Amino acid sequence: MRLSRHSYSSLRSIQGPLVFVEHVLEARMGEVVTIVFPDGRETEGEVLRIERDTVLIQVVGDSRGLDMERTRIVFTDSVKRAPLSLAALNRVFSGSFQPLDGLPMFVPEAWAPVAGQPMNPVARARPQEMIETGFSTIDGLNTLVKGQKLPIFSCAGLPAREIAAGILEHARAGPGEGAGGAAASVVVFVALGLAQHDYAYYRQTLERVRGEFVAFINLAKDPVVERLLAPRFGLTVAEYLAFEHGRDVLVVITDMTNYCDALREVSTAREELPGRRGYPGYLYSDLASLYERAGRIKQRLGSVTLLPVVTMPEDDITHPIPDLTGYITEGQLVLSRELHQRGIFPPVDVLPSLSRLMQQGIGPGRSRKDHRAIANALYVHYAEGRDLRRLEAIVGREGVGERDRHMLDFAEAFEREIVHQGGARRGIGETLDLSSALLARFGLRQP
Amino acid sequence: MSGRIVGISGPTVSVELPGLCLYERVGVGHAGLMGEVVRLEKERAIVQVYESTRGLALGEPVTGTGAQLTVRLGPGLLNQMFDGLQRPLVRMQDAQGPFMQPGSAYAAPLPLEALRFVPIRRPGDELRAGEAVGYVEEGPFRHCITVDGPAGILHSVADGECPADAPLAVLEDGREITAWHEWPARVPRPYRRKLAALEPLVTGQRCIDFLFPLARGGSAIFPGGFGTGKTLLEQSIAKFADVDIVVYVGCGERGNEMAEMLDDFAALEDPWSKRPLMSRTLVVVNTSNMPVAAREASIYTAVTLAEYYRDQGCHVLLLADSLSRWAEALREISSALEEMPGEEGYPTYLASRMAGFFARAGVVETLGGAIGSLTVLLSVSPPGGDFTEPVTQACLRNTGAFFMLDTALAHRRHFPAIHWFQSYSLYETEVAAQLDRQVAPDWSALRNETRALLQREERLREVAEIVGTEGLQDADRLLMRATERIRREFLAQNAYTEDAFSTPAQTHARIREILEWHREAAARLAKGGRLEDVLAAPPALPPA
Numbered sequence: 001m002r003l004s005r006h007s008y009s010s011l012r013s014i015q016g017p018l019v020f021v022e023h024v025l026e027a028r029m030g031e032v033v034t035i036v037f038p039d040g041r042e043t044e045g046e047v048l049r050i051e052r053d054t055v056l057i058q059v060v061g062d063s064r065g066l067d068m069e070r071t072r073i074v075f076t077d078s079v080k081r082a083p084l085s086l087a088a089l090n091r092v093f094s095g096s097f098q099p100l101d102g103l104p105m106f107v108p109e110a111w112a113p114v115a116g117q118p119m120n121p122v123a124r125a126r127p128q129e130m131i132e133t134g135f136s137t138i139d140g141l142n143t144l145v146k147g148q149k150l151p152i153f154s155c156a157g158l159p160a161r162e163i164a165a166g167i168l169e170h171a172r173a174g175p176g177e178g179a180g181g182a183a184a185s186v187v188v189f190v191a192l193g194l195a196q197h198d199y200a201y202y203r204q205t206l207e208r209v210r211g212e213f214v215a216f217i218n219l220a221k222d223p224v225v226e227r228l229l230a231p232r233f234g235l236t237v238a239e240y241l242a243f244e245h246g247r248d249v250l251v252v253i254t255d256m257t258n259y260c261d262a263l264r265e266v267s268t269a270r271e272e273l274p275g276r277r278g279y280p281g282y283l284y285s286d287l288a289s290l291y292e293r294a295g296r297i298k299q300r301l302g303s304v305t306l307l308p309v310v311t312m313p314e315d316d317i318t319h320p321i322p323d324l325t326g327y328i329t330e331g332q333l334v335l336s337r338e339l340h341q342r343g344i345f346p347p348v349d350v351l352p353s354l355s356r357l358m359q360q361g362i363g364p365g366r367s368r369k370d371h372r373a374i375a376n377a378l379y380v381h382y383a384e385g386r387d388l389r390r391l392e393a394i395v396g397r398e399g400v401g402e403r404d405r406h407m408l409d410f411a412e413a414f415e416r417e418i419v420h421q422g423g424a425r426r427g428i429g430e431t432l433d434l435s436s437a438l439l440a441r442f443g444l445r446q447p
Numbered sequence: 448m449s450g451r452i453v454g455i456s457g458p459t460v461s462v463e464l465p466g467l468c469l470y471e472r473v474g475v476g477h478a479g480l481m482g483e484v485v486r487l488e489k490e491r492a493i494v495q496v497y498e499s500t501r502g503l504a505l506g507e508p509v510t511g512t513g514a515q516l517t518v519r520l521g522p523g524l525l526n527q528m529f530d531g532l533q534r535p536l537v538r539m540q541d542a543q544g545p546f547m548q549p550g551s552a553y554a555a556p557l558p559l560e561a562l563r564f565v566p567i568r569r570p571g572d573e574l575r576a577g578e579a580v581g582y583v584e585e586g587p588f589r590h591c592i593t594v595d596g597p598a599g600i601l602h603s604v605a606d607g608e609c610p611a612d613a614p615l616a617v618l619e620d621g622r623e624i625t626a627w628h629e630w631p632a633r634v635p636r637p638y639r640r641k642l643a644a645l646e647p648l649v650t651g652q653r654c655i656d657f658l659f660p661l662a663r664g665g666s667a668i669f670p671g672g673f674g675t676g677k678t679l680l681e682q683s684i685a686k687f688a689d690v691d692i693v694v695y696v697g698c699g700e701r702g703n704e705m706a707e708m709l710d711d712f713a714a715l716e717d718p719w720s721k722r723p724l725m726s727r728t729l730v731v732v733n734t735s736n737m738p739v740a741a742r743e744a745s746i747y748t749a750v751t752l753a754e755y756y757r758d759q760g761c762h763v764l765l766l767a768d769s770l771s772r773w774a775e776a777l778r779e780i781s782s783a784l785e786e787m788p789g790e791e792g793y794p795t796y797l798a799s800r801m802a803g804f805f806a807r808a809g810v811v812e813t814l815g816g817a818i819g820s821l822t823v824l825l826s827v828s829p830p831g832g833d834f835t836e837p838v839t840q841a842c843l844r845n846t847g848a849f850f851m852l853d854t855a856l857a858h859r860r861h862f863p864a865i866h867w868f869q870s871y872s873l874y875e876t877e878v879a880a881q882l883d884r885q886v887a888p889d890w891s892a893l894r895n896e897t898r899a900l901l902q903r904e905e906r907l908r909e910v911a912e913i914v915g916t917e918g919l920q921d922a923d924r925l926l927m928r929a930t931e932r933i934r935r936e937f938l939a940q941n942a943y944t945e946d947a948f949s950t951p952a953q954t955h956a957r958i959r960e961i962l963e964w965h966r967e968a969a970a971r972l973a974k975g976g977r978l979e980d981v982l983a984a985p986p987a988l989p990p991a
Contacts (some may be wrong), residue, residue: 029455030501050460051454079502097952115501116546118736121697122528122536123545124706147703158620166760243545273782275792281782282457284699284775288735293700297545318831320549327828330703351858354674357703359943373912376860383859401917 006075011068012054016226016269019045019057019066021073025203028054030079035059038070045073046080048270054198057396058266060225063312080229082236083108086245088214089186092206095218095226097233101297112240114232116293127330128360130367131250131305134170134425135163136418137348138355140435141375142333143359144171147296149306149329150219151256151324155315158335161198163346164252164309165205168213170425171250172389185248186241187213190234191213193220193258198309214241229261234294238304246301251294254309260287260321269417276320284324317352332358344420351383367428381444385411410442448650450509452476453491455500457783458740459493463507475679476507478550481532483516486587487786495780496509498549500650518746518751521627522562522583522590524613525692526725528709530730531733531745533752547737552941562626563618564615566604567753573600577639577758578623580604580616585950586726586944589651593625593815594618632747636754638811638819644847646810647885648764651718651948652680654865654938657894660882661848662874663690663762664810664820666844667922668770671852671864672832679942680852680863681768681826682708685728687948690822691761696749699742699772702734709922718948743776750807753821760817762793764824765808771828774801774838790837805845848872861939863918867901880941886951893958897933900965904930919980922969928982929965939963 012020016271019035031047035057042381043061050056057073059066068310084095085105093124094100127147132139144150154160168187177272187209199219214237231253238249252271253259259281266433267280275281294306308329312322315337326332341349355361385407392400392408426434439445450464452475460475460482460645467484475496480503486493494509519534529538530547539547546729564882568574575598580589592615599618614623630636644664649656651794659665671677678700685693697705715724728861729752733745746767753765767773774797781794789795809825823846828835832854844850850869856864872878882890907923916924937958939945950958966983 025503026504026506028504030504031504039468040472048456051456054645113501117549118547118734119702120536120540120545120707121702121732121734122709127703128611148704148929156946163636195521201906220886266682271953273792275778281775281792282739282779284772284777285739288699292734292736295703295706318833320830328701331674352674355684356674357554360707379860391915394913395915399779399915401915404915404917425748 008075009069009071011071011073013431014063014068016130017059017063017223018048018058018269019063019071020071020354020400021034021055021057023053023073024055025053028079029074029315032078032080033057033075033226034074034076035066036072036074037065038067039065039067042264052304056270058225060229061223065293075421079113079117081111081149081437082114082233084112084237084240086241086242089212090214092215092217094138095216095222095230097216100217110240110244112236114229114236114266115289116232116239117238118292118293119297122260123297124211126296126360127296127303127357128366129397130304130361130428132170132172132428133167134433135166135168135346135348136421136426136434137346137350138430139367139426140371140418141350141378142331142348143317143361144305144307144355145357146244146303146305147294147295148331148355148357149291149308150323150355151308151310151322151329151332151333153317153326153332154309154311155335155337156311158228158337158340158347159345160167160254160309160311160335161201162255163176163335163348164307166251166423168205168252169208175372177380185211185250186238186240187211188234188241189213189215189250189252189299190251190252190253191215191217191219192255193218193222193403194254195220215247220375224265225260226264228266231259231290235290238420239293240305242302243297243300248303249305251306251343252309253290254326255308255311256287256308257311268361279320283320285322286325288342291325331358339415339419342415344415345422346419350379350419351386351401360387368432370436371428374432377439377444377445378418378435381439381442382414383405406442410444413442452503452505452507452509454501457504458496458500458738458780459485459783460494460496460500460503460509460745462494463491463509464509466937467492467511472512472514474510474512476509477549478548481853483740483779484891493763493784495740496738497744499737503687508614509646515528516630516633516747517629517746518755519627519629521611521625522585522754524729524752525585525727526729527749528732530746531698531731531738531741533748536732537622550954558845560611562609562611562817563607564605564609564626566606566616568601568604570601574598574618578814579815583626584592587720587722588726592624592817593758596622613722617819619748630751630755632744632751636751636758636869638758638813639816640812642810642812642818643877643977644810644874645877645881646820647881648762649951650681650684651689651690651950652863653940653949653954653957654863654867655850656949658867658898659848659850659865659870659872660874660878661822661824661872662878663822663964664808665848665874666805666808666823666825667828668825668839668846669850669865670812670827670829670839670842671857672822672829672854674833675852675854675857676862677826677852677866678704678827681766681824682711683863683947684824685764685766686712686724688764689729690764692727692753692756692763694731694749694753694756694763694765696735696745696765696767697730697732697734698745698767698769699733699735699776699910700768704737705732705734713724739779742772743762743780746770746773746804750804750821750823754807757811757814757821758815759812760815761820761821762819764882765821767823769823769826769828770842771838772882780892797837801838801841801844805842818974826847847874861934862901862942863940865938867938868872868905882951887955889959890955893955893962896962897958898935898961900926900930905990921972925965925972925981926969929961929968932961932964
C-alpha cells in the first residue's frame with residue numbers, strides 16, 4: 001500500500017483513448033487513475049500495461065482536450081471497484097455508474113472489484129429451477145433455468161428488443177416455486193451503445209416491470225470505453241444482490257456486438273495483434289469473464305441468470321462474436337429473418353436453438369411430467385417437415401407424397417400456432433396443452 | 448533469491464532476478480502468485496503468471512523456487528478435483544469461500560493423511576529400477592510404491608500406519624523411498640518400451656464401438672461446432688468407458704457444466720466394477736473465466752497424472768474438453784510475449800507442441816514390467832464449425848481416430864451427432880479382429896453390412912430429393928426404412944436414459960436384430976409381398 005496519491009504530468013504520448021505516462025513509480029496493473037484536464041475537468045482511466053516506469057493508461061470517457069503539458073494523472077492505488085447497496089434498486093445509472101435519473105448517488109454499503117473473482121467450480125450449485133418467460137419457444141422447447149446464460153442471436157432488423165422486453169416484463173420463477181416467485185427477483189438491465197429510440201423503448205418497458213430493477217445505460221453517443229465497464233458494473237451489482245441478499249437476478253445485456261466492437265477498438269489502439277476479423281485473440285477469455293459470472297452457489301439463496309443479446313453481423317452465426325458466445329453460453333436462441341417476414345412473433349427458429357440446461361429444469365415437480373416427451377416430439381416432426389420444404393421447392397406441392405404433405409402441414413401449423421403467439425403471455429401449462437393438442441390433431445405420437 | 452517486477456503486460460510479467468532457469472517456478476508479488484519463467488534475457492526474465500495480474504504493482508518482490516512446474520504424485524489423488532495447477536478445489540473452497548482468491552499458490556496441494564503401507568519386499572532384497580517395494584491401499588485401488596532411479600539393496604522398510612511424508616523404505620546407498628514424489632509436468636514419464644495399440648477400448652457408445660472403434664493406448668479427437676454435443680459425449684464416455692482410471696480435464700469450458708458433471712458423477716457407479724464412479728476418476732478443472740495461463744498448464748498437469756497411473760499398470764483414459772481452449776491459451780500467451788504469429792495467430796510451435804502431447808499416449812511396458820495404457824480422447828471446438836482451422840488439422844496428423852460431430856445431425860436432435868461417413872478410425876482393422884473373437888464372429892460382417900446400407904441410403908436420398916420417397920422402388924423404400932431404424936434405434940443414443948450405455952454384446956444384438964429384420968422383409972418383398980404389409984409386420988424383437 002502506498003501512503004499518498006501520486007500525481008504525474010510526464011506524458012509521453014496520447015493516442016485516442018490511450019495515454020502513455022513516464023517516470024511513474026509503483027503503478028498497479030488495472031489501477032484506477034484520475035485524469036485532470038487542462039480546463040479542470042476530471043475523468044477516469046485504467047492502467048493497462050506497465051513497462052519499467054512507463055505506464056499505458058486507457059481513458060474512460062472522452063479524451064478530447066487532453067494536452068501534453070498541463071494534463072495531470074493521479075494514481076489512486078486501487079483497482080476499479082463498484083459501489084454496492086440495496087439503494088441501487090430501481091435506479092438508472094450511466095456506463096460509469098453515475099446516476100442518470102436526476103437523484104443523488106446513494107451511499108455505498110460495500111465495494112467490490114468490478115472484474116470479479118472466478119467462482120470455484122465445486123462451489124457451484126447445479127442450475128435446475130425453471131424460469132417461465134412466457135414464450136412457448138423458450139419455455140416449451142428451450143427452457144431457461146436459474147443460473148443459466150442463454151444468449152439471443154438476432155439479426156439487424158429482427159425484434160430481439162421486443163423479446164428481451166417481453167422477458168423483462170413476464171419472466172418469473174417456474175410453477176414449481178409457487179406463485180410468489182416474481183417478488184424475489186430483480187432485473188439488471190445493461191444497455192451498450194444503445195440508440196436513442198431503443199432507449200426510449202426500454203425505459204417504458206422498465207416502468208412496466210413489476211419487480212425491482214437496476215439499469216446501466218450506455219448510449220451510442222457515450223464513450224466507447226464505458227461499454228467495457230458497464231457490463232462489469234451490472235454483473236458486480238447482480239452478484240451482490242444474488243449472493244449477499246438472496247435475490248434471483250436476471251441480467252439482460254444488449255447488445256454484446258457493441259461490446260465486442262468496443263473491445264476491438266481499444267485493442268487496435270493498443271497495437272495488439274488482431275485475431276479473426278480484427279477482434280483481439282483474447283476475445284474468448286474476455287467474453288468468458290463476463291458470461292461465466294452467471295450461476296448459483298451451493299447453500300446460498302439467489303442466482304445470476306444472464307440473457308445477452310447478440311446481433312449477428314451479416315446474419316452470420318459463424319462470425320466470431322456469436323461463435324465464441326455460443327461456445328461459452330449454455331445454448332442459444334436463434335431468431336430467423338424468414339419467420340419474421342411471415343409475421344411470426346417471436347421469430348425463434350427452434351432447430352438451431354438450444355438450451356443445454358433444459359433437461360434438469362423440466363419434468364415432474366419443475367414443469368410437467370410430459371414436458372420432455374412433447375418437446376422431443378415437436379422437434380423430431382418439425383425437423384422432418386422443414387427438411388421436406390426443400391423437396392417441395394423442387395417438385396412443387398403436388399409432387400410431394402401424401403405423408404410428406406402431412407408433415408409439411410404440421411411444420412406450417414407448428415410455426416403458426418406454437419411459435420407464433422403475438423404479444424400474449426403463455427404459461428408453461430398452456431404451451432404444453434397447445435402443443436399436445438397440435439400433435440394429436442396431426443395424429444403424431446409422442447415418442 | 449529475490450528480485451522485483453519491472454513490467455506487467457496481460458498475463459506476463461517481466462522481472463529483474465538473476466539466476467533464474469527457463470521454466471523455473473516463481474512466486475510473484477506480495478500475494479505470491481504462481482508463475483513460470485518462459486523467456487530469459489540479459490537483464491530480465493519474462494514470467495507467465497498463472498493467476499490474474501490485476502492489482503499487481505511495479506516493484507513488488509519476485510522469488511525463485513529452483514524447481515519447475517511439478518505435479519505431486521502419490522496415493523490419495525483419486526476422487527479429487529484440482530484446478531489446472533493441481534490445487535485441490537474443495538480445500539480451496541473451505542479456505543476461501545465460493546470465489547477463488549489469487550495468491551494461494553503455495554498451499555499444500557493435497558491433504559497429507561497417514562497411509563497404510565504393506566511391504567512386499569524385505570531388507571536385504573535387491574530392487575531393480577521401477578520395482579515395487581510394497582503398496583498402499585487407496586480405496587479399491589492398490590497403489591504400488593516403486594523405486595525411482597537405479598537399482599539398489601533394500602536397507603529398511605516400514606510396515607502399517609505411516610505419516611504421509613515419512614520415508615517408507617531406505618536403500619543401502621541412503622536413498623529414501625516416499626509415497627509421494629514430484630514430477631515436472633512438461634516432461635513425459637519414462638517407461639521401458641512402447642507396444643502396439645491393439646486391444647479395444649469399449650466406450651459404451653454404439654456408434655463408436657461398432658463403426659469407429661477405439662484402441663487402448665490410442666488417441667482420438669472429436670471436433671464439432673457449439674451445440675453438437677461434445678461435452679455430453681465426453682462425459683458419457685467418462686462414465687462408461689472400460690478403463691481403470693479416468694482423468695477428466697475441463698479446459699476452458701463452462702462452470703455450470705462442471706457443476707452438473709460433478710453432481711452426476713457423485714451419484715453414479717462404474718458399470719464395469721460397480722464401485723462409485725468417482726473412486727476411479729480424477730478431475731482437473733480450469734473453467735473459461737479462470738486465468739488463461741493455468742488453462743495452458745492444465746493439460747500437462749492432467750497428462751502427468753494420467754501417466755502416473757499408467758505406470759501403476761492401469762488402463763487410463765484422459766479426456767479433455769476442449770483442446771481448442773488450450774491452443775487459444777497458448778496463442779494468448781504467445782501474443783503477450785510478442786512472438787511472431789503463424790496461421791490464424793497461433794504460434795508456429797502449435798503443431799509440434801501438440802505432437803509432443805499426443806506422443807504421451809500409448810500402451811507401454813512400465814519400468815516395473817507391467818503393462819499400462821494411456822488413451823487420449825479430446826474434443827476440439829473449431830471456430831465457426833470450420834474443420835480446416837489449424838488446431839483440427841494439427842490433430843488429424845497426430846491422432847488415430849476422428850469422430851466428426853455434425854451440426855445438421857445435432858439440429859435434428861440425433862445424438863451422439865457423429866457423422867458416419869466423415870469419421871474414421873485407424874484402429875478399425877486390428878480392433879475389429881479382436882471384437883470378432885471376443886463378442887461375436889459376425890461383428891465385422893455386420894459392420895460392413897451396416898456401412899453398405901448407410902451408403903446406399905445416402906445415394907437414395909439424393910434421388911428422393913428429386914422424385915420424393917414415394918417415387919422410389921419398394922426395395923429401396925424398405926432399405927430407407929431399415930436405415931432409419933439403424934439411425935434412430937442404433938446410432939442414436941439418449942444420454943439421459945438407461946440407453947446411455949451399451950455393452951458390446953448389447954450393441955451386437957441390437958444391430959443384428961435390425962439387419963435380420965431388413966433381410967427377412969426384403970425376402971418377403973422379393974416373393975411378391977406388398978411393401979405396406981411387410982412394413983406393418985412387427986419386427987422380430989420389439990425395439991428398445
